[in-house]
Amino acid sequence: MSQEHSPQTTNSEIEDQYEQYLMPIWKDLDVPIRRAEGCTVEDFDGNEYLDVFSGIAVTNAGHRNDAVVEAAKDQLDEFIHGCSYLHPHQPAAELAKRLAEITPGDLEKSFFANSGTEAVEGAIKLARKYTGSKEVIALEMSFHGRTLGSLALTGNKGYKNEMAPTINDVAHVAPPYAYRCQLCDGGPCSNDCGDRLEQVIQTHTAGDLAAVVVEPVMGEGGIIVPPEGWLERVQEITHDHGGLLIVDEVQAGYGRTGEMWASDHFDVVPDIMPQAKGIANGLPLGAFTARPEIADAFESGDHLSTFGGNPVACAAALETIEQLEAGLIDNARTQGEWLTSRLEELEADHEVIGDTRGLGLMQGIELIDAGGETGPMDVAPEPDAKLAKKVSHHLREEGIVIGVGGFHGNVLRFQPPLSISRDQLERTVDAIDDALSAKE
Structure with a gap:
């Protein structure tokens, strides 16, 4: 993807304009996007990010599908x-x-x-x-x-x-x-x-x-x-x-x-x-x-x-x-099966992962306070929304955009374009693994 961008526009300028001219939208806006292609987005400062959230499950066929x-x-x-x-x-x-x-x-x-x-x-x-x-x-x-x-x-x-x-x-x-x-x-x-x-x-x-x-x-x-x-x-x-x-x-x-x-x-x-x-x-x-x-x-x-x-x-x-019918749904199924298995391995390796779940390329990792008290409904450990946010920020520093949500705000959300490759998924899971290992 091209690295060219307008020298007179920066991330800070876009963020300032949002602050001044748009009503409050979200408490934690992600990277400003200048250009996108496939599973990659680029900001106004020329940084590239792997997008595993696809605008909340929107660009299923990939950004700017030709x-x-x-x-x-x-x-x-x-x-x-x-x-x-x-x-x-x-x-x-x-x-x-x-x-x-x-x-x-x-x-x-x-x-x-x-x-x-x-x-x-x-x-x-x-x-x-x-x-x-x-x-x-x-x-x-x-x-x-x-x-x-x-x-x-x-x-x-x-x-x-x-x-x-x-x-x-x-x-x-x-x-x-x-x-x-x-x-x-x-x-x-x-x-x-x-x-x-x-x-x-x-x-x-x-x-x-x-x-x-x-x-x-x-x-x-x-x-x-x-x-x-x-x-x-x-x-x-x-x-x-x-x-x-x-x-x-x-x-x-x-x-x-x-x-x-x-x-x-x-x-x-x-x-x-x-x-x-x-x-x-x-x-x-x-x-x-x-x-x-x-x-x-x-x-x-x-x-x-x-x-x-x-x-x-x-x-x-x-x-x-x-x-979608020409192969992207098949890829979502194939990559999703691999991702399910890989997330189960990640869950076994980290006590702060309470649960992993999903279908295809709609998967979540629920993060918990493993050493804390029993949480909501008294049947599972306390949700750890702060950790989920920390992991997402760590991934952003590594050039990866991921969703965070769930009723308790403690779930990392995989919802990438359905064109995503195995290497791109592995890169994301490895980055999560590193972030959780550093925390522990």
């Missing part, structure tokens, strides 16, 4: 804005047809939005219109967006402070968080957390269930993978009470887990499936897809989006899907 860029450029030469809900155009029509082909089961009709948050909110509106019911259940520790409606679903007070979500008919149920599960207490998984949904319906609702919303792998919650049978049981209970299962594939979809959809790992076909992030490899686009009889509950004007289905973003999405 084929995706060309598809977007070709559409720019035709027209930029057609408002797909006013003027029908080919990119939106072709993408909707393509989604009908690649989404699970009999999901067929899509609505295009600008983001994952909008996709989730649209899915809730559709579920309410189809069922005629209003109540929604989501998971504790979940994340579904930051607008007021989606924030009501998000099961984390840290995102809700001083906000007042507008969906009042929302209840929450315990997540399938095996490492800190009170129900199993370190023993074999009983799947009781799935059965808890029945209890929540009986005790926290008025019997007016429209939908249950779940992430098939919880990203912001800390890369939490549900146990075998959990998602199937949740769908069974949901349907028994007349609700729809909304599977939020915003972060876990588009090849991230080694399958096109994370729900492909389970014996479940969602009723409605929101998508975004990896859909157009960085261009703003979201969608939710449903079975025809559910989708047709929307009448003209029930839901609209001025920029949803933008032709340039749709053209990029079509090519992104081609790139």
Whole structure:
């Protein structure tokens, strides 16, 4: 990647402009990006970094993927804005047809939005219109967006402070968080957390269930993978009470887990499936897809989006899907299997690693205070968010950008472009190993 950069612009200038002219975005911004390619980003001072977070699981086909860029450029030469809900155009029509082909089961009709948050909110509106019911259940520790409606679903007070979500008919149920599960207490998984949904319906609702919303792998919650049978049981209970299962594939979809959809790992076909992030490899686009009889509950004007289905973003999405199916999903599966094994070895070598987990190239390392007291829910050691931040800073000094998250802020998150190589993954794991060894 070229090392050339504008001599009059520096990292400090960009950071100062963010401080002066942008509202506060994040408490710990990462490296300013001037240029990116593949799995590498470059800042304004000419430093290069290996990116194993891909803008929170967005550039699944790799930064500035040539084929995706060309598809977007070709559409720019035709027209930029057609408002797909006013003027029908080919990119939106072709993408909707393509989604009908690649989404699970009999999901067929899509609505295009600008983001994952909008996709989730649209899915809730559709579920309410189809069922005629209003109540929604989501998971504790979940994340579904930051607008007021989606924030009501998000099961984390840290995102809700001083906000007042507008969906009042929302209840929450315990997540399938095996490492800190009170129900199993370190023993074999009983799947009781799935059965808890029945209890929540009986005790926290008025019997007016429209939908249950779940992430098939919880990203912001800390890369939490549900146990075998959990998602199937949740769908069974949901349907028994007349609700729809909304599977939020915003972060876990588009090849991230080694399958096109994370729900492909389970014996479940969602009723409605929101998508975004990896859909157009960085261009703003979201969608939710449903079975025809559910989708047709929307009448003209029930839901609209001025920029949803933008032709340039749709053209990029079509090519992104081609790139994923041409080998990137296979690479995510292959590299993910290696990474799972390697992280298990790392866990055995370091007592400060409480758990490693994930699917494909969506994996997490949960860091703990191994010598401290029992932590949240009294079933596992205290989370060590400070150590997670220290490790991420160490990696940045080594030229690697990694995510840090989880409900307790103590999980290192591997969510790289799906084009990442074994050598690049090894470099990252070795750097984590060095950072933890130095700490111990």
